[in-house]
Amino acid sequence: MxxxxxxxxxxxxxxxxxxxxxxxxxxxxxxxxxxTCMDARLDPAKYAGLSxxxxxxxxxxxxxxxxxxxxxxxxxxxxLGTKEWFVIHHTNCGMExxxxxxxxxxxxxxxxxAALGEAGFYDVGTGPxxxxxxxxxxLTISDQASSVLQDVGRIKAHPLVPAGIPVYGYIYDVxxxxxxxxxxxxxxxxxx
Ligand SMILES: [Zn+2]
Numbered sequence: 795m796x797x798x799x800x801x802x803x804x805x806x807x808x809x810x811x812x813x814x815x816x817x818x819x820x821x822x823x824x825x826x827x828x829x830t831c832m833d834a835r836l837d838p839a840k841y842a843g844l845s846x847x848x849x850x851x852x853x854x855x856x857x858x859x860x861x862x863x864x865x866x867x868x869x870x871x872x873x874l875g876t877k878e879w880f881v882i883h884h885t886n887c888g889m890e891x892x893x894x895x896x897x898x899x900x901x902x903x904x905x906x907x908a909a910l911g912e913a914g915f916y917d918v919g920t921g922p923x924x925x926x927x928x929x930x931x932x933l934t935i936s937d938q939a940s941s942v943l944q945d946v947g948r949i950k951a952h953p954l955v956p957a958g959i960p961v962y963g964y965i966y967d968v969x970x971x972x973x974x975x976x977x978x979x980x981x982x983x984x985x986x
Contacts, residue, residue, distance in 0.1 A: 815846050815847070818846060818847035819847065820874065821874045821875050822847065822848055822849045822850050822870075822874060822875075822876060823847050823848055824844075824848045824849050825849075825875060825876050825877045825878065826849050826850075826876050826877065826878040826879065826880070827849060827850035827851070827852060827866075827867060827870045827871075827876045827878075827879045827880070828842060828849060828850070828851050828852070828879075828880045828882060829852045829853075829857050829859065829863050829867065829879065829880065829881050829882070829945070830851065830852075830853055830857040830880075830881075830882040830883075830884075830966070831853065831854070831855065831856050831857040831882075831883060831884055831887055831889075832853045832854060832855055832857075833884060833887065833888065833968075835884075835968050836882075836884060836966055836968075838851045838853075838882075839851075841966060841971060841973065842880075842973075849876075850866070850870045850874070850876060852866045852867065852870075855888070855889055855932075855933070856883065856887060856889035856933055856934070856935055856941065857881065857882055857883050857884075857945075858889075858933040858935075858941070858945055859881065859944075859945035859946075859948045859949050860933060864948075864949060864952055864954070864955070867879060867949065867955070868952075868954045868955065871955075871956070871959060872954075877959065878959065878960050878961075878962070879949065879959060879960070879961045879962070880961070880962045880963075880964060881942055881945045881946050881949070881961060881962070881963050881964070881979070881983075882942075882964045882965070882966050882973065883935065883938050883941055883942050883945075883964075883965055883966070884938070884965060884966040884967070884968055885938065885965060885966070885967050885968050885969065886968050886969075887935055887938065889932075889933070889934050889935040889941075890934070890935050890936065890938075891910065891914055891915065892914060892915050892932075892934060893932075893934050894931070894932050894934060896914065896915060897915075897927060897932050897934075898927040898928050900915060900916075900917055900923075900927075901923050901924055901926070901927035902923045902924065902925055902927065902928075903917045903919075903921055903923045904917045904919035904920055904921050904922075904923045905919070905922075905923055905924065906918070906919020906920065907919065938965045938976075939965065939976050939978070939979070942963040942964070942965060942976045942979045943963065943976060943978050943979040943982060945963075946961045946962075946963045946976075946979040946982050946983040947979075947982050949961050949983075950982060950983055957985065957986050958985050958986075959985060960983060960984055960985040961979075961982075961983035962975075962979075962980060962983055963975070963976040963978075963979025963980055963982070963983055964976060964979075
């Protein structure tokens with residue numbers, strides 16, 4: 795089966811057993827949101843115990859508080875009533891393995907998938923690439939605790955975010971499945 799066939803087949807089985815999920819309300823029942831990385835090893839529904847309808851999950855590369863992630867969080871609160879937010883980055887994140895300079899160089903050479911070796915990512919594909927990557931802030935990560943603190947701080951300081959929302963900062967450990975608190979981020983994220 796192709797990936798497309800696999801997904802559609804899994805979806806038919808899911809829809810067959812959909813049951814009373816058709817009755818779910820639009821606002822998240824448990825009133826919170828999680829901003830986390832798109833990494834395939836992370837399943838927020840499992841690591842945080844979510845069912846359909848429970849919470850908002852906003853994902854991007856790194857789980858970074860980009861302008862677009864903040865757009866979603868503001869909608870989550872302002873229109874859909876969430877009252878607590880989590881920022882969850884993780885160990886062994888792909889965003890640690892390159893810098894803006896590196897990805898800009900790779901994309902300038904080739905649009906094809908790069909390879910990851912001991913010394914980081916390198917191009918195996920052919921050109922042409924594009925200089926457009928220079929205009930993107932890739933929001934790479936050099937240290938997980940610092941990136942969580944930075945993102946919690948940015949969210950808390952944002953003019954569209956009310957002071958009363960607590961923002962919890964955690965790192966998910968991909969070797970244990972455990973959420974590990976980032977104390978400085980928890981302090982920065984407390985409601986006030
Ligand atoms: Zn990641």
